[in-house]
Amino acid sequence: MTVIVVPKPPKGAFNADRPVSALLKNQILHLQEAEFRLPTRQQTNIYVNKIKTEGEAANYISKVTAKLHPEAAKHVTSRIAAMGERKPARKAKAKIKAKKPKNQGGVGRKKKR
Amino acid sequence: MPPGLEGLKHIVVLMMENRSFDHMLGALKATDPRIDGLSGNESNPDTTGAVVKVQPQAEFQSQLDPDPDHHFPGVDLQLFNGDNSNQRVANMQGFVNSYFQQQRDVKHSRKIMYYFTPDQLPVLTTLATEFAVFNGWFSSIPGPTICNRAFAHYGTSFGKVGMDLFYVKEPFQSIYDRLVTASPARTSKLYYYDQASSTMEIVNLLQHQSELFGTYQQFIADCNKGTLPDYSFVEPNYNDHDGDNGTELASDQHPDHHVQAGELFIASVYNAIKRNPSLWRSTVLLIVYDEHGGIYDHVPPPACMKDGFVAQPNDTGTGRSFEFDRLGVRVPAILVSPWIPKGTVVKGPQEGGRTFEHASIPATVTKFFLGDYDRRSPREKAADTFLDLLTLPTMRTDGPDFKIG
Numbered sequence: 299m300t301v302i303v304v305p306k307p308p309k310g311a312f313n314a315d316r317p318v319s320a321l322l323k324n325q326i327l328h329l330q331e332a333e334f335r336l337p338t339r340q341q342t343n344i345y346v347n348k349i350k351t352e353g354e355a356a357n358y359i360s361k362v363t364a365k366l367h368p369e370a371a372k373h374v375t376s377r378i379a380a381m382g383e384r385k386p387a388r389k390a391k392a393k394i395k396a397k398k399p400k401n402q403g404g405v406g407r408k409k410k411r
Numbered sequence: 412m413p414p415g416l417e418g419l420k421h422i423v424v425l426m427m428e429n430r431s432f433d434h435m436l437g438a439l440k441a442t443d444p445r446i447d448g449l450s451g452n453e454s455n456p457d458t459t460g461a462v463v464k465v466q467p468q469a470e471f472q473s474q475l476d477p478d479p480d481h482h483f484p485g486v487d488l489q490l491f492n493g494d495n496s497n498q499r500v501a502n503m504q505g506f507v508n509s510y511f512q513q514q515r516d517v518k519h520s521r522k523i524m525y526y527f528t529p530d531q532l533p534v535l536t537t538l539a540t541e542f543a544v545f546n547g548w549f550s551s552i553p554g555p556t557i558c559n560r561a562f563a564h565y566g567t568s569f570g571k572v573g574m575d576l577f578y579v580k581e582p583f584q585s586i587y588d589r590l591v592t593a594s595p596a597r598t599s600k601l602y603y604y605d606q607a608s609s610t611m612e613i614v615n616l617l618q619h620q621s622e623l624f625g626t627y628q629q630f631i632a633d634c635n636k637g638t639l640p641d642y643s644f645v646e647p648n649y650n651d652h653d654g655d656n657g658t659e660l661a662s663d664q665h666p667d668h669h670v671q672a673g674e675l676f677i678a679s680v681y682n683a684i685k686r687n688p689s690l691w692r693s694t695v696l697l698i699v700y701d702e703h704g705g706i707y708d709h710v711p712p713p714a715c716m717k718d719g720f721v722a723q724p725n726d727t728g729t730g731r732s733f734e735f736d737r738l739g740v741r742v743p744a745i746l747v748s749p750w751i752p753k754g755t756v757v758k759g760p761q762e763g764g765r766t767f768e769h770a771s772i773p774a775t776v777t778k779f780f781l782g783d784y785d786r787r788s789p790r791e792k793a794a795d796t797f798l799d800l801l802t803l804p805t806m807r808t809d810g811p812d813f814k815i816g
Contacts, residue, residue: 299809302533303816304671304678311472311669312658314651319478321428321556321611321665322650324574328613331576352661356607356652363609367621370606370629 314353322355329362340365415750415801420693422776425645425680426563427673428556428665429481429704432548432741436539437526437709438467445756446539447546453709455507455524456492457517463507465707469525475666477513479523479705483572484728485509486553486739489705490712495730501711501737509705524707527670534674535743537811538681538698540754543746543800547759548767549712550702550739551790559701559739560611562769563644566791570720570735572727576614582786585616586773587623590642590780597780598640599623602630604648605659611646634683634690642776647676666704678813681747685810692806695798696747697772703740712738713760715768716793735790738768749810750801757800770794 318326326346333341342361349355364371433449440448454464480486492505511520529536551562558568561577564585571577579585590597603610604627610617617624625633633639647663664673677698685691718735727733741759744767758764770788775796777784 300537300811302537302678302811302813304534304675304813305816306675307471307660307669307671311672312651312660314653314658316651316667318650319665320482320574324557325609325611325613325649328576329609332613332617352650353652356650359609359650360605360607360652363603363606363617366613366617367606367624369621370624370626 314351314356316352317350318352318355322352326355326358329359329366332366333362336365413750413802413804415748415803415806416798418693419695419779419798419801421639421641421643421690422695422697422779423639423643423645423680423684424563424697424699424772425647425677426560427647427677427698427700427743428649428663429702429706430664430670430700430743431703431706431708432710432743433465433708434469434526434703434706435532435535435700435743436544437465438528439536439539439544442529443540443754443756445758446544447710447759447762449526449709453524453707455504455707457507457521458511459517463521463524465524465526465709467526467528468522469527469531471531471670472667474522474525475704475706478666479510480513481555481702481705482574482728483552483554483722483726483733485512485705486703487727487729488512489740490553503707503709503711506705506707523705526707532670532674534678534681534813535698535745537813538677538745538747539743541811542748542753543751543755543757545744545746545757545759545767545797546762547710547741547757547764548699548744548771549741550700551769552702552735553712553737553739554702556701557611559769562790563701563772564612564616565788566770566773566794567718567720567788568735570718570722572722572733578614583788584786586642586776587616587620587644589773589777589784591623593781597642599642600625600630600633600640601644601646602627603646604662605654607652607654607659608646608648608650608661611649630680631683634687637687637689639690639694641780645680647673664700675815682813685812691749691810694748695750695801697744697797698747699744699769699772700742701769703742708741710741710759710761712740713766714738715766716790718788718790738766746797746800748801749807750803751807752803753807753809755800757797765795767795767797771796
């Protein structure tokens with residue numbers, strides 16, 4: 299049985315401050331469309347036109363997806379080492395600040411009230 | 412019926428992002444001439460008129476920045492290099508010209524012709540040479556992600572050539588809907604990486620049919636427990652973000668995400684299936700890319716069955732309408748199963764062989780699990796299917812294993 303060693307990417311490959319791509323921008327717009335169909339009290343109050351980085355995009359995407367697919371959060375939360383390696387040590391969850399909007403404006407559709 | 416098909420229970424599709432066939436697998440032609448890759452003489456003119464040849468200088472990250480244009484007008488330029496005549500034929504000469512438009516940097520624009528060497532992509536190239544590689548798998552539309560992925564889910568993009576929202580038009584259902592509403596019902600799941608990455612299939616599915624979705628953790632658990640559904644579609648991580656156990660690196664290989672992260676993800680999907688012997692013998696895994704990402708490929712896309720929809724000039728951005736009668740640029744596509752002979756190369760239409768595109772996915776899944784099914788787009792009904800590649804009379808025992816370095 300041939301075993302192929304797969305190199306890991308360098309740590310510097312990670313960049314949550316990377317500007318959002320057109321793909322992520324469109325994903326956000328699609329999610330916003332879905333979010334506006336939720337009851338107002340379940341909406342995130344995040345203004346998508348202010349999302350500039352992948353980290354900010356991930357924060358928004360996570361919040362909306364959790365509303366649309368709450369079943370995922372109920373699944374086993376412990377990471378499974380997919381490659382058969384030992385489980386990585388638990389690290390403190392990084393806090394992602396959700397930016398509070400200063401006003402009700404923004405590019406794209408206005409929220410339905 | 413061959414025993415591999417007789418015992419087949421699961422079809423798994425992993426769709427990656429934005430890399431062309433030549434960019435990822437073109438170098439394999441040097442070791443296997445049957446693979447329709449690069450000889451090294453393929454070229455494009457740059458904007459000064461200089462000839463820019465393909466070169467094995469692709470880098471994992473920070474090279475294709477800005478993200479190459481892969482929207483419909485940009486791809487039109489890549490295919491036809493500005494020829495707008497009615498008799499035009501795709502010449503694949505506009506890639507450098509197209510990339511130049513984004514930054515007006517002649518030197519940088521040439522990097523669109525760079526490709527990876529096999530040692531840089533040990534997972535993809537091993538799977539391509541160990542199992543079946545398609546010389547003729549094309550994206551369904553000469554355009555971007557959302558409409559191309561739509562062909563994998565619905566067999567059509569409902570007339571869309573861009574990234575806009577669209578809504579399912581009767582009578583065409585998603586492959587997931589067809590399976591779960593069949594009698595007897597089949598099972599199906601679309602696994603996205605995690606909530607911070609989510610799915611690209613928000614439209615109509617996640618917002619209306621969340622029961623069709625799972626996370627990648629669930630996919631791994633389902634593989635371990637042997638509870639994988641009949642049909643699974645797996646999405647990689649689309650963004651860098653912090654997760655429960657530290658940083659989560661985007662693994663979709665969309666520029667400018669690190670290509671090695673995608674290699675790891677492909678390996679992890681493969682290992683998850685192979686680790687369960689019962690699953691390994693009864694599963695076929697298709698690894699495919701949604702579109703070429705604006706990156707060079709030398710094979711002109713062929714004509715195809717019309718979709719039944721028409722995109723108007725306002726939507727195409729080219730001044731022409733589009734009747735969905737031409738496929739998009741070629742992408743890497745590999746079929747993995749212990750029932751496929753080692754080193755299978757599926758000839759493409761450019762060699763008198765077969766044409767595959769993303770509509771081949773629902774076509775194959777429908778044919779296998781549901782048989783005759785009429786309510787599908789003309790494109791999907793005409794699409795070739797791929798399970799006939801499982802031809803071995805006895806199962807192979809020599810598949811590779813991948814280990815993190």
